[in-house]
Amino acid sequence: MKKIIVYISFLLLVSCGGISLISRGTENLYTPEFTKLIERAKGAYAAGSKDTAIAQLEAIQDEPLLPTEVAMKKNLIGVIRFSEGDFEQAIYNFNMALTTSSLDEKLTAQIHLNLASSYYKLGDTDNTLSTLLLCDFKKLEGKEFQNYHKLRFNVAKDLGRKKISIESLFWMLSKEKDLVVLKSSQQFSELVTLYFSLEQQERIRFIKDLSDEKTLIAGYLTYLEVEQLYNQAKRSEASNLAGWITRVYEETPSIVELANNFLRRIENFASLNQRSIGIVLPLSAEGQKGIFARRALAGIDHAVRNLNESNANNEGWVPLILEVADSSGSAVVGKRRVAELIESKNVSLLIGGLFSNEAVAEYEMAKKYGTFFISLSQVFIDKLQKNHLLIEVPGSVESQISVLFEEKFLSSFGKKAAIIFPDTERGRAYVDEFWRKASESGSTVVGVHVYDSKNTDQRDTVQKLLGLKYKRERQEELEILEELHELEGATSIRRIQTLKPEVDFDWAFIPSTPDDALQIIPSFGYFDAFNVPLIGDPSWRSTNISKESYKLGRLYFVDGDVPKGESDFVNSFKRRNQESPRIVELLGYEAFEIANNILGSGEFKSRGDLEQSLITANHVTGLTGDWVLKENVWLKKMNLMNLYRGKTSKMKLEEVKAE
Template identity: 45%
Template sequence: MKSLLRILFTSFLISLVSCGGIQMLSMKDTSHLYSEEFMAKINKVKTQYRAGKSQEALNDLKKMDEQTLAPSERAMRRNLMGVIQFAGRSFEQAIFNFDQALTTSGEDEGLTAQIRLNLASSHYKLGFMDRAYAALIVANPKALEAEEAKKYYQLRYSLAKDLGKIEDAVDSMLAYLQDKKTLGELRGESVFERLSSLFSELDHRTRLRILEAKSEPASAAPAYLAYLEAEKLYYEGKKDESMNLLSWIDRTFSSQTEVIELSKSFVFRIENYAKMDAKSIGVVLPLSGDKSDFGKRVLLGLDAALKEVNINATPEFKPFTLHFRDSEGGGALGAHRVRDLIEKQMVSVVIGGLFSSEATKEYLEARKYGVFFISLSQIFLPKEQKDHLLLEIPGSVESQLAKIFSSEILNGFGKRGAIIYPQGDRGEAYLNEFWRRAKDSNVTVTGALSFKEKETDFRVPVQKLLGLHFTRERQEELDLLSEVHALEKKRAVRRIQTLKPQIDFDWVFVPAYPEEALQLVPSFSYFDASGLNIIGTPSWRTQRLLRESSKLGKLYFVGDNVEQASQGFAENFVKRFNKAPRLIEMRSYDALKTALKLLKNKDYQTRDEFNAAIRSNSKLEAMTGVWNLVDGIWIKDMETLLLHRGRIRQAVITPDQVLE
């Protein structure tokens, strides 16, 4: 909430200082209300103000004889005086002038609405929330220009929430988001998640009433909220109410094609694929082609898990059956294999997604049919496209960022973070969750730089992060240091750059693959920035990084502490296969064991029944970790690990590690 308010008043004050945000004319033509002589004086005042001559501008306004001015001109003069005083933090004087302006502004609807917004903002600055709210609710936002109307709804949302008026807060945010026509635009707004949370606090009848009131004009926010409400009703067992709401969505939001597609997909899987075989589990892996060696290693972990369950079965126990399909390393073919398993074998669970390039398409196919998908790699999709029917064994993007923004790391490293991320779906998934977590945790983001996938030279993004790319901003410092260095005698070490790096962050998150990290991390030392707190992803647990770690300094990453994994599992694995299990075998073992734990207690006949059982679990435990159901998705408890001098061990982060 604090971050939202800070954003609100920063942007609001900017508009006041520039005078560009003052709406002196409404949507209607009000030019006849103002004389040319008066407008010339007002424009002169604005010019003075923009030049930083606030007092001169205010004095010129005071010199105007109100008795010679028309009513609307008096109002505009008083409003502009209040704006200048507001910017100078003289809020009481600003309130006086805004109140005076309202006594004569009635002919100009747009000016009146702007004055009321300014008055409410002034009361807010003084902490008078009730007065601010009272001033704001009588303003007509339809008389404001689009940008001013958005500020109006931002302020009304904040005030309503602070005053406990949840319904009005929801209504205000829906109005704020009414220009968002697609789900992509909607997901780009950080306030939508807050809106969803507040919306869920209202009772069902109130939620439906708000949705109906906001159905015209059709926009993405009410349409998507209605769809989520229909899903919620269905999973609560209120199928008739859910279907009625879905029908209403189809009729009311026909222009919202993305939401209509979601609705149709949901109805499709409800009606056509309700039955399942609880003893059948589908597995989609690359069993041929370049990636087949990895697929075959997964089979060992699956075999170990299946044997443990079936070997202890009683005579009346029907053993579990695994149905295998070859993805050949392709996402499109993998998705086709998923559909084949669901339609022909009626599998209860699909295990797949060994590589992220396959995982997304396979998961989306399983999602269409409401089938529980256990992915062996991360899935780079927006959080809104994930639900309780997806379990990411290595730990999702959301799980990783939950750990990075945990009190352990923020208290130890500090609350100034930066990110260097790859372009594309992978980087976008990390960046969006990074921003969301930063706002929720009041973390200051000092840099967000991207690099191209398959990049080999990472100096530019690192240079930008360290304040060494735009040297014009530090020209005076650069000139001085250049002169000093020119006078130096010959040096044994070649100087890379003249300026010192500006390290305005406590830690930097680098969601790069190992081969990218091997080239990106040394770029910091190249620019004389050493001893940084660099945090990576689970993929950094590789032999290649271990071999090179002596050259890279201390590196942190989030992942699984596999040293804590069951010793008994490792011993049994060696006995059966004459080799020690590695991470890929452990994860595949966990994937199947988790599915079997969910399925073995009851002979589920329908997907609805099984899905409800999954939702009823708040926690899933396995050898390599624990997942908690948080806001409808599975968040894995991750560990902070330290990679240093050829070893990986659990990191101990203390406040003395904050960068100076």
């Protein structure tokens, strides 16, 4: 009902351009005698005598009239027919008027609006829009101008013509001179929503095409684009566009002021204190989150103490300081803490992202400010959203998958791959990169199967991979084997696998948690698929999997180097803290080592200097591996590890032969 009322209300707004006076500058297109006759007909129409007005207009002979006079006459007849609801006759007269109206541009625009309104009244939206697109709407003024764009917007919206809808909203707001009033308009909210649904290149082309108008709305849309570019960490493009605004919109002070404030703000944020490192951890979070956060901080604190103590007597040594902020276990809070550390403390770089959901939010905020972010966990976003301002200490999805599609790995294990992954953001990140690298390396992905990690029995997923789920496709083979089985009789209490598994892949990658892995791995043996190379992610360096490995056969996983029990790090940590470090402390320690190696590589006056240094260096050294910059993403040099009967060792791929 509400939609119907809105539609009826809009129809009331749709009216012809009306009966307007002869526009200034076109007096020579109309004779005084014709003008008197027209004024008389207008008077009759205004008095409510439509029939009289029509009779007077039709009494005017076309032959002696100038072309524009014929057009005006036909237009007025059309307007009266429109007001009577005779839209077919209105359309006929408006079309006749257009044949001779070209010398009077304003009249022509009015006729197009009138004709479009008539089509709209008949529900002919296609002809309505095509007629509106022929209209030179800049010749319209006041209410006619607004009505034109309201009609154009509604029709374009009905027909799904998004760009035309955006243009119409833009022109509806083009006369507004006050920024506060502009921003409070309902049409402005709708315009911004539609505008930002376009691709970025389309948006920038749109605002630059309309920049000649020098309107407030054009300038403000451009400024919003500046903010958007900056939020996407496209700082150079944002600065260039802001500078362009100050030149193009110099006669619009409110827009120039916004652009100048933006340029001053990013200049302030670009400065840094090279001896200051920001730390964002969920220190006050309840449960395991808070415990892990405090352990990670212990690893970082140990590293910075070691560094400052060992250099305390060096002349000119300036200690590194930690600016620690608490994310409270919230991605939203963590994001805010990142901004505060950069804006208020001018930290040179950041360590954070102990948990993946916080890592994504914190990295995106750091990237916006052009600040290097060292993540203590993996960042599960598309590779295209990552750049050289991110290192993932455990090794990114891209780092792990790259090991599996190196030539030496494929030569040893084969080029036919399968993947079983969890139906989570993490799992989807793995499978997307798996597909990409397989295609790039010329490998074949034979099987892709997703599982629900909430289930405690994953045999169904493995059954699908082994071609045992849909038996109808192998019906003939199944019937033969069942007959043989009946003749032989049951010789064991063990479950008899009637159909043999179809292992049409060389190896399978299973990026699952240890708990899920212990459900999936035994299922291969359950279905008689023995000696299939199964490869996991770094989480398979797990006590639980190690204990069960005696029953699971040989397993593989991708991981970095881990310091041995008697390493300098382990020994010094024991002395300071009276306990041995675990993986979380190691992550914190390594994150600081990476930060120190980066900051120790030169003198940096701005974030831009530090960023350029990283790109040029193309290499970063850590405790558990080195990172190289490839395709604008930092890839950790990782290893294929072998787990057999509780013992873990690094694989030498050249000694491996695929089964």
